[in-house]
Amino acid sequence: MTEVVRTVAAKLARAVVVILAAYSASFFLLFVLPGDAVLARIGTTDTIGSADVADLDLELLRAEVGLSDDLWTQYTNGITGLLRGDLGHSLITEQPVTELLGEVLPNTITLTALSLVVSVPLGFALAVLAVNPRSRALRSFASLLPSAYVSLPVFWVGILFVYLFSITLGWFPSNGSQGVASLVLPTAVLSLLGAAQFAQVLISGLRTELGSTYAAVTAPAKGAGRFHTLYRHCLRNASFPFLAVFGLRIGQLLGGAVVVEMVFSRTGLGRLMVDSVKAVDLTVVLGLVVVLAGVYVVVNALVDVGYLLLDPRLRRRNVEVGHD
């Protein structure tokens, strides 16, 4: 058991290192390279428009937002803030970033979590359909569907759904974040994406397992049917590679959520991100990036630990078996 504890500790330590590295990389990207965020802000934001730069006191502006300190001080302040759970203040509205995040995060988390709840069983169902039925046509249809769906632009699928289910059929609202009905279309778009990605991994996993000797020879030689072999042996073993990929796909799903929120004009992380980028609100962008990286890293660390606990192959290697 100590081995498990040690491995878990190592995973968590790495998770912390990765989050710090993600923060540092984004900080470097956002604060060091451009030279002067205030100028960038004046140059691109629509709020100030075409105001004459000469009229503004740049130094004063910089001092206001804490950009006049040298970079190292900003960086260390950022890191210590991060460790305390403080992500700084918005350069535009001066609200604390954590507060801004707190307002939008519940919406995004609801959407993502709901999509996951739908997409995992859907992915499994598709994968089983792709390997099990006798009908060859059904199998190839089910195995083609996922790879076709991941080739679709997610924002366009959103628009298509709006056209079909909102404009033409009038079943669900096309936008907004009020009420359960407004969740249906975004969840559908996102969970289909998740299901397609999960199914792709599961299908290849199931094919590998079904082709290996224990499933192709040993189990049937005992009298097991195809159904029994699939459910009692292969599905479980194919879930392990699925689990490994599950963590990696979380990032893509969150990215997809950002886009889907924009398609359906929902308040959430996506809207905040887009607005902050347009306004060159560096601290908010940095905060968002770090929080999402954190979610990703934590989910992956949990997946790794779960893997360790669930997969007997990773347990102790040899047992002493006496024989004469």
Next chain:
Amino acid sequence: MTDTVEQTLAVAPPVVGTPAPRRRRRIRELHVHLVLLALLVLVAAVPGLVTWHDPYELDGLPFTAPDGEFWFGTDEIGRDLYSRVVHGLRVSLFSALLAVAVALVGGAVVGVLSGLAPGGPVDRVLGVLTEAVMAIPGVLLALAVITTYGRGAFVAAVAIGIGEATGFARLIRGCVIRAGTLTYVEAARTCGAGPLRVVVRHVVPSVYHPVLSYTALHFGLAMLAIGSLSYLGFGEAPPSAEWGVLIAGGQKYLAHAWWVAIIPGLALTAVVVLLSRIAYLSQEDHS
């Protein structure tokens, strides 16, 4: 050390490839797809070859439904949508090409460096860095880059490329490590072949197929990602005919002119499907 491998090899039957007729059919299909891709590149380079309306001129009435004159209909101010889609291909295709090039070069540098000494200090530092970049969803990473460098197709492409580079790095690292354990690579070394010779003659050809296939797949994914950024308003600006821009512009008029948003999306999907098909076919095509 090799003794365990020895055992399994001793009983492994000789490698039986895909039956010849099936392989031939696959190669033929791959060639057909590659020709299609080449045609697309040609059209992207010289869109005037297949269009007869100017993509920026108001040649028709607003919201003309698709007909014999305007194959894809017209948009809100009467521009020919077909001609706009064809002209938009160039930006989409070449941005994605740039993104994939950035990802491939970046990924190859990182992957080879870390794969040469797996577990070494370089590998560990690059590993944490790769994971850190992977932790940030691609769209967000791209948005962060755009925050500092401003919007535009070029910036969006490079930004997407940086995010995609992590996957290439992992793939190439794995390939390099695997190549190091291949018996025929060791055999070449014991024959006196120098490092450069081993890499050029033995390692690169062995990683060529998986990397090529991965590149084709991510070419398509990069098109989707760039489309997303344009849709969000961070790629090309209107009146550009980039597909993400077309879809975003058409969304407002969905209720009475579905084609303005839906048809460019179909075009995007078709190209991505073509690319992922090429990826699939070239992956199975072992020599």
Next chain:
Amino acid sequence: MTPLVRIDGLTVAYGHRAPALSSVSLDVPAGQVTAVIGESGSGKSTLAHAVVRLLPPAGRVLAGRIELSGEDLGGRGDKAFRALRGRHIGFVPQDPIASLNPTKTVGAQLREAFALAGSPLTAALVDERLRADLRDVGFADPDTVLAAYPHQLSGGMRQRVLVTMAFSQRPELVIADEPTSALDVLVGQEVLRAIHTARARHDTTVVLITHDLALARRNADQVVVLDRGEVVESGPIAEVFADPRHAYTRSLLASSPRIAAGRVRSVAETYRRRESPAGDAGEPVIELTGVSKRFGTARRATLAVDDVTLSVPRGTTFALVGESGSGKTTTSRLVLGLERPDRGGVRVLGLDVPTLRRRGLRALRRQAQIVYQSPFESLNPRLSLRGIVGEPLEAYRIGTRAERAARVADLLDLVRLPRSFVDRKPAELSGGQRQRVAIARALALAPKLLVLDEPVSALDATIQAAVLGLLVELQRELGLTYFLVTHDLAVVAEVADRVAVMRAGRILEQGPVEEVILRPGQDYTRALLAV
């Protein structure tokens, strides 16, 4: 006696290729062991899988009938056939590593056989019977085995678990498909003993599929010889082996090194008559003194090579014999500087190998080359023979392009391959031809020493004999020194001058081959010889 299984005119093909089995007919007498022997590609595994109707997806039975106890099995639908498996026909697969579900305990997988067969036994009774069965196949502590996951057991243990599984429902027939070919010889013997115990106790008919003639001779009552999908000979084993009627059986018997092991005495006689090797003069080609090599981390290190001392005179063949994990391959890699020793001295051709850096190693490998075990892995599949055999010449920048081409042609002559093969790729060659290519490559630089790492163990018996013959001829023609690594004492008896027996990193005994083989000083060597 009526046969338990009668096969009549069975024809099986994969896809659109030529049939793997064509019109095969044979009888399996009840209560006996019938061996089906043949080399790879003879269709023997196809036969085994066809009887249990577990052919790979592309496999199709085109004609013929299979009877079990007089019933035509072709009359059964898939579902009715399934009822036969386990209850009436047991199956022991070839590869014990992949044949158990890695994520279920051994106990769960054994109990599953009872559940699937609809056994009326209660859980407690099932466990009791499993414990007894596991004891029968040599497990002293069955409860630990039942609770273990497959990866916690060795290959031999897993195969004995699979034997237990096949016999668990007391079927009339058990088919064992190459049950020992993935295992070391001594471990394989335990598995065969397990099959024998189980079959004797339950009076089961066994069909033993194997490529190993010695194994067939010791274990079977009847034999069926398959060659390229056709039965060429069958009958009681003593008769067939004493008086083979078909030319193929005769060549099989003549070429099998294992059978040759049975004739070790006469082989040793020829050694005595043979003049002693020209070596002994001057410095030995290889000299290892007190060499040790450790692998793994500080916490979990294994001593792969432990205080090994040996010396190889010029122009002779030194054989290092041991089972997998004995450290023999690591020792051979130390000789070529592919690994560095932790302790001890390695002198090869006058060079102090551990101190060599890049240029020194290049100089060493100019004179010392290696032939790897598997010609399927050691040749780059993308290069033609021209590129493969010519590679050392190009790497050492020897000669002009034309001279190199001429040298490649000469080398192909030397290993008895047609010159026209130079544009072929490895995939277009058979296993034996590929190994000849590997030998040609190793000879390209005209080295003085060849390290042969299990050079024939990946090949069929008839091809083994041919490749070994080639190696012996080349040694005589070119005055080569061989350092041979093998698990097969029969190969040693055929080609070696001196032999060392290695186990767990240590050399147990060494000496001239006739002494070690005729008067083994160690129990372990005797056990290896007895196989």
